[in-house]
Amino acid sequence: MTKQLGGGDPAPPATQASPGTSLAGGPDDAEPHIDRLRYLDAATRRIARGMDLDETLHELCGAAVPAFTDTAFVHLYAPLPVGDEAGAAAGVLRLHSADRASPPDPGTRYSGPPPTDIRAVPAAEVVNPAADGLLSKLLQDGRPVFGNTPGVTSAAAELLGTASAPPAVPPGRRLIIAPLHGRSHVLGSVVLIRGTGRPEFTDDDLIVASQLATHTALGLEKAMLYEREAAIADTLQRTMLPPSLPEAPGVRLASRYLPSSRTAQVGGDWYDAIPLPGNRVALVIGDVMGHSMTSAAIMGQLRTSAQTLAGLDLPPDEVLHHLDEQAGRLGSEHTATCLYAMYDPVQHRLVVSSAGHLPPVLLHPDGRAEVLHVPPGAPIGVGSGGFESVETHAPAGATLLLYTDGLVESRDSDVLTGVEALRARLRAASSGSVPPTLEKLCDEALGALGAGGRDDDIALLAARFEGILPETVAYWYMAPRPQTAGQARRLTRRTLDHWGLESLVETTELMVSEVVANAVRFASRPITLRLLCTDVLRCEVGDDSPIVPRMRHARLSDEGGRGLFLVDQLSQRWGATRVSTGKVVWFEQPLPDASTCD
Known part of the structure; x- marks a missing residue:
């Protein structure tokens, strides 16, 4: 996998060493050690800003080029080892990032145009280091070395794709190989090259390169572990949601689930539709407080309990009562809101009970959007009970929408404002002479929230009542x-x-x-x-x-x-x-x- 990144950033902040100082061995620097410390402080903080693998490597290249080097090549093992799992004895290195110095921005102290000799230096797209070869041993050792050091030239040639000839690097100490060594695994390497227009690297520059590589490796491990945990939690949550909705007589169903774009897709929203005896159907939606793998696990337990209780054909308020008792037995400090509705297509009746959840919206055949008044009750897990069921007429052609708070609440608006906005979207979608399809209505209910930038997960369950004659x-x-x-x-x-x-x-x-x-x-x-x-x-x-x-x-x-x-x-x-x-x-x-x- 190859990704070309852009050149260096504009002028660095005042606390960072400017290009052309002692980092390049220039004569105009009076305090080289202090300047290196300032540079490392700014560079490592910049690398730590990366939230994923690509961002971390982008920040590394931006911090290193052109302030410290003219070219930076990053090779990573494919696949990358994560966590405590055992890594392969020999792997494949792939070029992941490459960055070269760009023309200097006005006001910087970088002297002259970028060297032309470094632009001719290639980088190997794929490297297959032998398990007992010099490059593998160098990476395992974890210490940066100069490319012209006796015995290291062949390793540099592998990374530069010139194994059959000497590396096309300007003479002298102008190439550093810095291994990316994490807590327990070698992740790859960084190759740093300076052109002839700048002084050679010094022994102190090896320390700088070591710090850059170490902080980059730690950032990469952090990003990979975070992505893996998020993927596990997201998979856990999605497998606990129904893979498909049942085809129940007298009602059509549609659903949407959108993970939060700010919480790495880890949440506790769920929905379900459960066929009941007599062609009835139970409609359930809930939201476990918090965003974590624990929230997703509790969501799965509550959903399973709700399915079991629904099979007993209990009234909605009794289902919530038993769910509340089950949450107490689980001993979790997490609470959850839940709404349980039961539709009878023969009698065209709807019975609803709520445990602290937002009220559903009933879209009538004439386009009128009604927020059903349901006694809210206490959330699941509080243990206070007091759930009530209300019954209402569900005419043929009406649509019931159950949703979680991510649909109607954001940092910019409260719940009441969001519910009114939802009603307005539903009325507008139903204003035409032909009623919208259920899938289209779900899309209209989401509005612009479906495009990303969500503060919270969104679960939406829509049921269009057709009834049975x-x-x-x-x-x-x-x-x-x-x-x-x-x-x-x-x-x-x-x-x-x-x-x-x-x-x-x-x-x-x-x-x-x-x-x-x-x-x-x-x-x-x-x-x-x-x-x-x-x-x-x-x-x-x-x-x-x-x-x-x-x-x-x-x-x-x-x-x-x-x-x-x-x-x-x-x-x-x-x-x-x-x-x-x-x-x-x-x-x-x-x-x-x-x-x-x-």
């Missing part, structure tokens, strides 16, 4: 009696004939009979039978027993035990879910081609 749902309560299975078969046949699904009657009757007969065995209260016709035909049988049936393979001598085996063979998919009132056993079948349930 009442005429595509059939629902019955039946007493748990031996005759109930036959009653369920008759109701199923009549409903499917009405929906024009005669081809599914025989298989559906058989599966309904088996599932209802199993429910009758354990139920003590009326069981429920519900048929839904959306993009598939779905049957749900609920009872008050928490015992979930398991499919088993019956022996030839067994008189029963084949019911769920038949369901497994005849249905597209099936399952059993525990709920707060017992359990629901369901199965689905694909609709015949061109069939509808009108």
Whole structure:
């Protein structure tokens, strides 16, 4: 990898030695040692400003050229060793940065134009030092050396790409090889060259080169470790977010997640959409306070707990109550905000509860953006509880937006101002005659925040409610009696004939009979039978027993035990879910081609 950097910076600050002083051995410097210390102080502070690998090398070249040298070549091992991991015995050095002196800026003390002889000095793009060769030993030793030192010339030739001939360097002490030696690894080398228009390097200049190389190596290690930790935390966070959103009947979903540009992509924002029994769907969004790997880990624990609690089909306020208890058991000092909403596409109802989270925005079909009033409650982890659920009508065509504070809060505006700005963007996006797509609406909600420069992570979950038409749902309560299975078969046949699904009657009757007969065995209260016709035909049988049936393979001598085996063979998919009132056993079948349930 090769990167060409620009020339030296403008005139250095007053505390830095100017080009042409004792750093180049000039006669007009009365205090060479003090000047070198001033230069090193300014140069090392400049190198420490680098936040990543490229910036660190850029600052090194800017500090060294032309104040200390006319040319600087940097070769780094590829791949670079990081942390305490064992490095390879022999690696490949690649030219990463190259900088040469530019014409001096007005007001500097650099004498004359940049030397022309150094511009003819090449640098090897790739170097393969032998494990027991001179260059490898020189780099392992860690001390800078002059290139014309006996026995070092061949190592300099490797770095300059002139292994078959003497290095094309002006004669004398005009080349220094300074190893980049970190805390536990050799990272590469810096080659410093002076042209004939300047004095040769001195022994004191070896000390300067050593300090420049040491601070550069430490800066490189710091940058690499920071990037690795950020990458690990970002990977951890992203793997804990849902890879895709479920396709739930009666609702369309879209999401956005944008990491903070100021926190190395480490945060605790999360969202989720969880299918529930009865074609309902839970919509969850949360934000763990802080930006660290700990925040990302706690986010994963809370998201997993929320998925487990959602499977119990608890009301939103009870889900948050149990999440708060779980956070207390985890013993973490981190708190989190969370909003849990449950949408029923059959009844077109929305139930929402909040744990200190920002209120959602409901965009009505007529373009009106309403901030839903939800009692805020205390954040998760505080332990005070007091969560409340509110219920509202969710008309078909409406869109609900759940978001974290990074979308509406910044250094320049407070939350209330940000929420009003979000409402304005949503109203403007819905002002046309054709409603925007859900993906387009998410982009409009982000606005200019999607372009970068964010102070905080942003998580956004959007749900467009389509609902399920009442005429595509059939629902019955039946007493748990031996005759109930036959009653369920008759109701199923009549409903499917009405929906024009005669081809599914025989298989559906058989599966309904088996599932209802199993429910009758354990139920003590009326069981429920519900048929839904959306993009598939779905049957749900609920009872008050928490015992979930398991499919088993019956022996030839067994008189029963084949019911769920038949369901497994005849249905597209099936399952059993525990709920707060017992359990629901369901199965689905694909609709015949061109069939509808009108």
